[in-house]
Amino acid sequence: MSAYFEKLDRVGFEGPQSDNPLAFRHYDAGRIILGKTMAEHLRFGVCYWHNFCWNGVDVFGAPTFERPWHEAGDALERARQKADVAFEFIGKLGAQYYTFHDIDVAPEGGSQREYLQNFQAMTEYLGEKQQATGIGLLWGTANLFSHPRYAAGAATNPDPSVFACAANQVFHALNATRYLGGANYVMWGGREGYETLLNTDLRQEREQLGRFMQMVVEHKHKIGFSGTLLIEPKPQEPTKHQYDYDTAAVFGFLKQYGLEKEIKVNIEANHATLSGHSFHHEVATAISLGIFGSLDANRGDPQLGWDTDQFPNSVEEMTLIMYEILKSGGFSSGGLNFDAKLRRQSVDKYDLFHGHIGAMDTCALALEKAAGLIENDRLSEFVCKRYAGWSRPLGKAILEGEKSLADLAELALEQELAPRHSSGGQEYLENILNKIIYG
Amino acid sequence: MSAYFEKLDRVGFEGPQSDNPLAFRHYDAGRIILGKTMAEHLRFGVCYWHNFCWNGVDVFGAPTFERPWHEAGDALERARQKADVAFEFIGKLGAQYYTFHDIDVAPEGGSQREYLQNFQAMTEYLGEKQQATGIGLLWGTANLFSHPRYAAGAATNPDPSVFACAANQVFHALNATRYLGGANYVMWGGREGYETLLNTDLRQEREQLGRFMQMVVEHKHKIGFSGTLLIEPKPQEPTKHQYDYDTAAVFGFLKQYGLEKEIKVNIEANHATLSGHSFHHEVATAISLGIFGSLDANRGDPQLGWDTDQFPNSVEEMTLIMYEILKSGGFSSGGLNFDAKLRRQSVDKYDLFHGHIGAMDTCALALEKAAGLIENDRLSEFVCKRYAGWSRPLGKAILEGEKSLADLAELALEQELAPRHSSGGQEYLENILNKIIYG
Amino acid sequence: MSAYFEKLDRVGFEGPQSDNPLAFRHYDAGRIILGKTMAEHLRFGVCYWHNFCWNGVDVFGAPTFERPWHEAGDALERARQKADVAFEFIGKLGAQYYTFHDIDVAPEGGSQREYLQNFQAMTEYLGEKQQATGIGLLWGTANLFSHPRYAAGAATNPDPSVFACAANQVFHALNATRYLGGANYVMWGGREGYETLLNTDLRQEREQLGRFMQMVVEHKHKIGFSGTLLIEPKPQEPTKHQYDYDTAAVFGFLKQYGLEKEIKVNIEANHATLSGHSFHHEVATAISLGIFGSLDANRGDPQLGWDTDQFPNSVEEMTLIMYEILKSGGFSSGGLNFDAKLRRQSVDKYDLFHGHIGAMDTCALALEKAAGLIENDRLSEFVCKRYAGWSRPLGKAILEGEKSLADLAELALEQELAPRHSSGGQEYLENILNKIIYG
Amino acid sequence: MSAYFEKLDRVGFEGPQSDNPLAFRHYDAGRIILGKTMAEHLRFGVCYWHNFCWNGVDVFGAPTFERPWHEAGDALERARQKADVAFEFIGKLGAQYYTFHDIDVAPEGGSQREYLQNFQAMTEYLGEKQQATGIGLLWGTANLFSHPRYAAGAATNPDPSVFACAANQVFHALNATRYLGGANYVMWGGREGYETLLNTDLRQEREQLGRFMQMVVEHKHKIGFSGTLLIEPKPQEPTKHQYDYDTAAVFGFLKQYGLEKEIKVNIEANHATLSGHSFHHEVATAISLGIFGSLDANRGDPQLGWDTDQFPNSVEEMTLIMYEILKSGGFSSGGLNFDAKLRRQSVDKYDLFHGHIGAMDTCALALEKAAGLIENDRLSEFVCKRYAGWSRPLGKAILEGEKSLADLAELALEQELAPRHSSGGQEYLENILNKIIYG
Secondary structure (H helix, E strand, O other), rough: OOOOOOOOOOEEEEEOOOOOOOOOOOOOOEEOOOOHHHHHHHHHEEEHHHHHHOOEOOOOOOOOOOOOOHOOHHHHHHHHHHHHHHHHHHHOOOOOEEEEEHHHHHHHHHHHHHHHHHHHHHHHHHHHHHHHHOOOEEEEEOOOOOOOOOOOOOOOOOOOOHHHHHHHHHHHHHHHHHHHHOOEEOOOOOOOEEHHHHOOOOHHHHHHHHHHHHHHHHHHHHOOOOOOEEEEOOOOOOOOEEOOOOOOHHHHHHHHOOOOOEEEEEEEEHHHHHHOHHHHHHHHHHHHHOOEEEEEOOEEEOOEEOOOOOOOHHHHHHHHHHHHHHOOOOOOOEEEEOOOOOOOOOOOOOHHHHHHHHHHHHHHHHHHHHHHHHOHHHHHHHHHHHHHHHHOHHHHHHOOOOOOHHHHHHHHHHHHOOOOOOOOOHHHHHHHHHHHOOO | OOOOOOOOOOEOOOOOOHHHHHHOOOOOOOOOOOOOHHHHHEEEEEEHHHHHHHOOEOOOOOOOOOOOHHHHOHHHHHHHHHHHHHEEEEEHHHOOOEEHHHHOOOOOOOHHHHHHHHHHHHHHEEEEHHHHOOOEEEEEEOOOOOOHHOOOOOOOOHHHHHHHHHHHHHHHHHHHHHHHHOOEEEEOOOOOOOEEEEEEEEHHHHHHHHHHHHHHHHHHHHHHOOOEEEEOOOOOOOEEEOOOOOOOHHHHHHHHHHHHHOOOEEEEEHHHHOOOOHHHHHHHHHHHHOOOEEEEEEEOOOOOOOOEEEOOOOOOHHHHHHHHHHHHOOOOOOOOOOOOOOOOOOOOHHHHHHHHHHHHHHOOOHHHHHHHHHHHHHHHHHHHHHHHHHHHHHHHHHHHHOOOOHHHHHHHHOOOOOOOOOOOOOHHHHHHHHHHOOO | OOOOOOOOOOOOOOOOOOOOOOEEOOOOOOOEOOOEEEEHHHHHEEEEEHHHHHHOOOOOOOOOOOOOOOOOHHHHHHHHHOOOOOOHHHHHHHOOOEEEEEHOOOOOOOOHHHHHHHHHHHHHHHHHHHHHHHOOEEEEEOOOOOOHHHHOOOOOOOHHHHHHHHHHHHHHHHHHHHOOOOOOOEOOOOEEEEOOHHOHHHHHHHHHHHHHHHHHHHHHHHHOOOOOOEEEOOOOOOOOOOOOOOOOOHHHHHHHHOOOOEEEEEHHHHHHHHOOOOOHHHHHHHHHHEEEEEEOOOOOOOOOEOOOOOOOOOOOOOOOHEEEEOOOOOOOOEEEEEEEOOOOOOOOOOOHHHHHHHHHHHHHHEEEHHHHHHHHHHHHHHHHHHHHHHHHHHHHHHOOOOOOOOHHHHHHHHHOOOOOOOOHHHHHHHHHHHHHHHH | OOOOOOOOOOOOOOOOOOOOOOEEEEOOOOOOEEEEHHHHHHHEEEEEEHHHHOOOOOOOEOOOOOHHHHHHOOHHHHHHHHHHHHHHHHHOOOOEEEEEEEEHHOOOOOOOOOOHHHHHHHHHHHHHHHHOOEEEEEEEEEOOOOOHHHHHOOOOOOOHHHHHHHHHHHHHHHHHHHHOOOOOEEEEOOOOOOOOOHOOOOHHHHHHHHHHHHHHHHHHHOOOOOEEEEEOOOOOOOOOOOOOOOHHHHHHHHOOOOOOOOOOEEEEEEHHHHHOOOHHHHHHHHHHHHOOEEEOOOEOOOOOOOOOOOOOOHHHHHHHHHHHHHOOOOOOOOEEOOOOOOOOOOOOOOOOHHHHHHHHHHHHHHHHHHHHHHHOOOOHHHHHHHHHHOOHHHHHHOOOOOOOHHHHHHHHHHHHOOOOOOOOOOHHHHHHHHHHOOO
C-alpha cells in the first residue's frame, strides 16, 4: 500500500522557534518531566470517528472532504483502507493510542450477524495493525446512537429488544477492546435521555440504565478485562436532556446503583462547557469524588451552544487541567484522547496534522507549565494555609462528628465568635498562575 | 395600628371575567378539585424577604420603594412594624403561609448574643401574629450568606469558627421554625460554592457540608421537629459555582452522606432554568428520585443569566408542574412559596397585590388544567403503552437481573432482532396538552 | 396518483372540545376576526424542506423517516412525486401557501446547466400544482449553503466565482418566484459569516454582501417582481457568526447600503431566541424600525443552543406576536410560514399533520386572543398615558430639536426638577394579558 | 496626608522572573515596541467606581471592604479623601489615566443645584490632583442609572423632565471632562432599554435617544471639546434589553441619526461576551465599520450570565485584541480602561494592586505578542491570498457595480463555473498564533 500522506514521513520535534508547520514545537515524546517522559504523562489518543469516518457534512451542508475510502466500493475493503490510513496517520504523528466505536472500524451490515462478522474481521485487522505499528488502544466503545433503532435510546429505550441489541454491541465491543489490549472502555449515552418529558418515564429509564451498567460491570469481571470502565457525561445533543448530564449527575447515578468503585468518568472539555461548567471544574470535581478516569481533550466555542469539538489550543486552560491531574498523581489507565474534528472548511488532508500537532503542542506545553506550578507549588501552599483551621482542634472535632449543632451554637454565643473574613487572594493567585505560564 | 394597605379589605374571588385588578379570577380557595380544596392543594406561601425586606435596590441603582419600615428608627420596632404589614398583606391576600430567613424578621444585631435576643423576641411576636391571623409558617430558614463573615461560605468556609456561627444561626432558626409550627425547614447554600478553584479544596468543603447537614438532621430529630428538611438547589449566583447545583447534584450529595431519606429538595423555577434545566425537568427528576419536597414558584427571564425572581405567570408551564405533583399524590409538607419580587419600577405598594394575585391565579388555573389532564390521562396512557415491553417477559427478566450481557447478545443474534422504532408522538402529545389548557 | 395520506381527506374545524387529533380545534379559516377571515389574517405557509426533503437524519444519527420519494430512482421523477405529496399534504391541511428553496423542489444536478434545466422543469410543474390546487407561493428562496462550494459563504465567499454561482441561483430562484406569483422572496445567509476571524476580512465580506443585495434589488425591479424582498436574520449555525445576526444588525446593514426601503426582515422565532432576544422583541423591533416583513413561526428549546425548529405551541407567546402584528395593521405580503420540523422520533407520516394542526391552532387561538387585547386595548392605554409627557410642550420641544443640552441643564437647575418615578405596572399589565388569554 | 498604601512606593518593572507580587513582570512603560513606548500604546486607565466607590456589596451580601472613606462623615471631605487615595493608587501603579462618573467623584447631593456645586468643587480638586501627579483623564461620564428617577431610563424615560435631569448631568459632565482635558467622553445607557415590552414604546424611546445623542454632539462642538464621544454597548443588565446591545446595533442607531462620523464605541470585553459575541468579534467589527474608539478591558466568566467585571488575565485573548488594534494603527484618543473590580472576597487593600498589576502585565505581554504577529504577518498574508480573486477583473467588476445578477448568471452558465473550495486553514492559523504567543 502506498502512503496517503505522501509528503510526510514523521512529525518531528523541532523546538519552539521552528517555522515548520508540520513539526512539533513543544511535544518532545521522550523528554522527562517530573520523572516520566512526556509520552508517559500525556498518553495521546487519536479518534477514529472525526478523522476517518466523518466526511465534512454538517446539518446544513454536504460533505466537503473527499477521502478515497468514502467512495463507493466493497465495504470491508474500504474499512481496511481506512484502517491503513488511520494507522499511517497516527504512526506519522507519533501518538501512542487510538480510540474507536465498533461501527467506525467495521461496516454495520444489515443484520446483527453481519455486524458481528464484520466487526470480528476488522478487530483482527486492527490487532495486526497494532502489532505492526506499536500503536495501542486507549479505549473502545460501541455506537449506540446512530442506528434508527436507537432513536429513543439504547439502554433506556422503551422497547426491551432495543436494549438487547445494545447489549449485543457492548458485549462484542468490550470483548474486542479486551482482545486489543484496550486500557479503558467508554460508555457515552448519546441518546440515553429524552426529547420530551411528555412521553418519558424517568424512573423506568433510570432503572434500565442502572441495570445495563451493572451488566457491563459483571461482564467486564467475567472476561477479566483489566481496563477501566468509563462513562462520558454530556448534558444534551442529540437529546434534549442526557441522563449523564455532568460529573455530579453521574456520581449520583453510580452511588444509586453501587457502581462508584467500578466506573469512572471520561471528561470531555466541550461537554463540560455545554453543561454550564468549566472544563477545570469537571476535572477537579471528578478527582475530588474519586471518579476521574480519562479526558476527551478538545474545546468548544464559548459563543456556540453545540458541541463544536475543536482541537484544544489554549495553554492557559490546559495548564489548569494538567495541574489537577499531576496533583492527583497523573493518569493511570486514562489519557488524552482528541475528540476533535477539523473545521468543515479545512479540506486539505494535511489539516489533520495541523489540528493534531497544535493540540499535542498545547498539551505538552501545558504539562510543562503545570510541572512548573507543582515544583514550587505556591497555589497549594495558599490553599493549605487557607484551610489550616480545619487541622486544629475545633475543625477536627467538627469533622470527626464530636460536635452537635447545639455545641457549636453554645460555643458561638459563649465565645462571642466574630470571625473576620481574610482575603481570598484570587487576583494574587491568578497572577502566580500567569507568572508560571508566561515566565 | 392602622392599615398600610388601606384601600383594600380582602382579595376576593370574582371569576374569570372580572375586571377588578385586585380580585382573583381563578383562585377560589374553597373550590374542590379532585377531592381537595384549592387551598389544600396549593398551600401558597408569601416570602418575607422580597416583599418586606427588599427596598428596590439593584446592582446599578438605589432603592425605589420607600416603605415606612425601612426608615431610620428603633430596629426592633421597625421589625414589628414590618411584621404587622406582612401579616396584614398575607391576610388580605388570603395566602395560608409565609416563609422567612432569621434576619428578615429580626435585626441582625452586632453580636451573636444580640442576634439571638432579637430573633427570639421576634419569634414570639411572629407566633402571636400567626395565632391572631391563622396564617401558618410554610418554612423557616437562616440567612448564611449576607454577613461579611460568610463571604467565603458558611458550612464550607475555610474557617471553622464561621462554621460555628452558621451552626448557631441554624440551631436557632430550626428551633424557631419548630416553635412556630413550620411545615418545613429550608437550607439554601448561597455561598456554599466557590469563586475560583485556585483557592478551593473541593473535597474538604464537601466534607464540611456533609457534616453540617448531618448535624442539622441530628438536631431535627433531637428536638422532635416533625417538618421536612429541604435543600434548595441553585447553580450559581452569588458564587461562581454552588455545590447544590441542581437536583441531580443534590441527590449524589445526599447519597454520599446517607441523607437521601432525611432531606428533600425545594425547587425554584428560576434556579432550575439557570442550571440549564426546565422547571418541569427539575420537578419530574426530584419526584422520580423520591426527593421532591416543595416549590419556590417564580419565573426567570429566558434571555437573562441571573435570578430575576419574577412572579410566575405562565399557565402553560405551571400546568406541567401541577400535573407532575398531582400524579405523585400532591404536596405533603411542601407548598407553593412565591420566591418572587416586584420589578424595581413597580413602586406602587399595591403592585405587591398585583404580583401575588397574578401568581396565585396562574397556579390555580394550572391546578385546574392539570386536574383535567389527570381525569382522562391520555398522556399517561400513551406512556404506559410505550413502555409496555418492560412488563413482558424479556423486559422483566432484564430488570430483575436474570439476564447477562452474554445472554442478550446471544438473543440478539439468534433471533436476529431488528426492532423498529415507533413514533414518539411528541407533536401529538403536545396537542393533547394544549387541548386541555385551551379546551 | 393515489393518495399518500390515504386515511385523511381534509382537516376540518371541529371546535375546542373535539377529541379528533386530525381536526382543528381553533383554526376556522373563514371565521371573521376584526373584519378579516382567519385565513386572510394568518396566511399560513408550509415549508418544503423540513417536511418533504429532510429524512430524519441528525448529526448523530441516520435517517428515520423512510419516505418513498427518498428512495433511489430517477431524480426528476422523485421530485415530482415529492411535489405531489407536498401539494396533497398542504391541500388536505388547508394551508394557503407553501415556501421552498430551489434545490428543495428540483434535483441540484451536476452542473450549473443541469441545475437550471431541472429547476425550470420543476418550476413549471409547481405552477401546474398551484393552479390545480389553488395553493399559492408565500415565498421562494435559493439554497446558498448546502453545496460544498459554499463552505466559506456565497456572496461573502473569498472566491468571486462562488459569488457568481450564487448570483446564478438567486437570478433563477427570483425569476421562478415571480413566475409562480410568490408574495415574497427570502434571503437567508446561512454561511454569510465566519468560522474564525483569523482568516476573515470583515470589511471586504460586508462590501460583497452589500453589493449582492443591491444586485438582487436591481433585478427585482428589472423583472417587475412585485413581492417583498426579505432578509432572514440568524446569529449563527452553521457559521460561528452570521452577519445578519438579528434585526438590529440587519437594519444597520440596510442603512449602510441604502436598502432600508427595499428589504424587510423575515423573523424566525428560534433564530430570535438564539440571538439572545425574545421572539416578541424581534418582531416589535422590526415593526418599530419599519422593516417588518414576515414570520417563520416555530419555537426553539429554551435549554438548547441550536435551532430545534419545533412547531409553535405556546399561545401565550404567540398572542404577543399577533398583538404586535395586528397593532401594526396586519401582514401585508408576509405570512406565517412554519419553519418547523417533526422530532426525529416522530416517524408516523401523520405526525406531519399533528405538527401543523397544533401549530395552526396555536396561531389561530393567538389571533383570537390578540384581537381581544386590541378590542379593548388597556395595554395601549397604559402606554399612551405613560408617555403622555412627550405630547406636552417640554417633550415636544425636545423632540422637535428646539432645546439644547444647555437649555435643559438650565431648566433642571432653575426649576429644581425632581421628577418622581411612577410605577411601571409590569405585574398589573401581565395580569391584564393573562386575563384576555385565559378569560 | 499620609499614604493609604503605606507599604509601597511605586510598582516597578522587574522582569518575567520576578517573584515580587507587587512588581510588573511585563509592563515596562518606556520600552519601545514598533516605534512607540508601551505606555503610548496601551494608555492604561484606572476606573474610579469599582476601585474607590464600591464597598464589596453584592446582591446577596453586605459590604466587605471597610475603606476609611466609606465611613460616615462630611460628604465633600470624604470625596476629597477618596480622590487622594485614588491618585495615590494610580500614581504608585504608574497608570497614565483615570476614568470617572460624575457621582463617583462628587456627592450627589439632594438637589440639582447641590449636585452641581459638589461636582464643580470636586472637578477643581481633580484638576489639582491631575496637575500634581501628571495623571490624565481618559474619559469622563455621567451616571444616568443609579438615581431612582432613572428607574425607567434617562434619555428614554417616559417622563421628559427626567430627560432634562439627564441632560443637566451630561452637560456638566461633558464640561468637566473638557475642563480636565479628557481624551474622550463616554455614554453608557445602562437603563436605556426596557424591562417589559408591555409598557414600552420602542419607536418613541429610540427617537428620544436619537435626539439626546444629537444634543450631546451639538454641545461638544459648541464648547470645542476635542475628545471623542463614545457609546458603550451592553446587551442587558440592569435592563432586560438595552438599546445599545452590541456594536452592530449601535452602528444602525448611529446611521439612523446621522451620527456615524461623530460617535464611536467603547467596547467592554464582558459586555461583548454577554451579548453573545467574542471580545475579538466586537473589536474587529467596530474597526471594520470605522467606529472603534476605546476599550474597557476586563473579562467575564464564561459560565456566568452577568457582568462579573474581572481583571483581564488571558494573554491568549488579549493578543488578538492588540493585534486588531495595531493593524488598525493603534489607539487614537482611546485607551485601555480597566472596568474591573476585585472579587468581593479580596478584602486586602493591596489586592487592588494585584488586580491591576496582573491586568497591565497581561496587556503588555499581549502587545508584545501582537507586535510579533505584525512583524512577520503570516495571518494577514494568508488572508490576502485568500481574497486575492477580489482584486482580479471579475471580483473588481462585481464590487464596482459593473455586473448585474443576469450578467453573473450568464457567466456561471456559459463558463460552467464549478469553483472548488480550498482549505480555510483554521487549524494552521491557530498554530501560527500559538507559535507567536508561546514561541
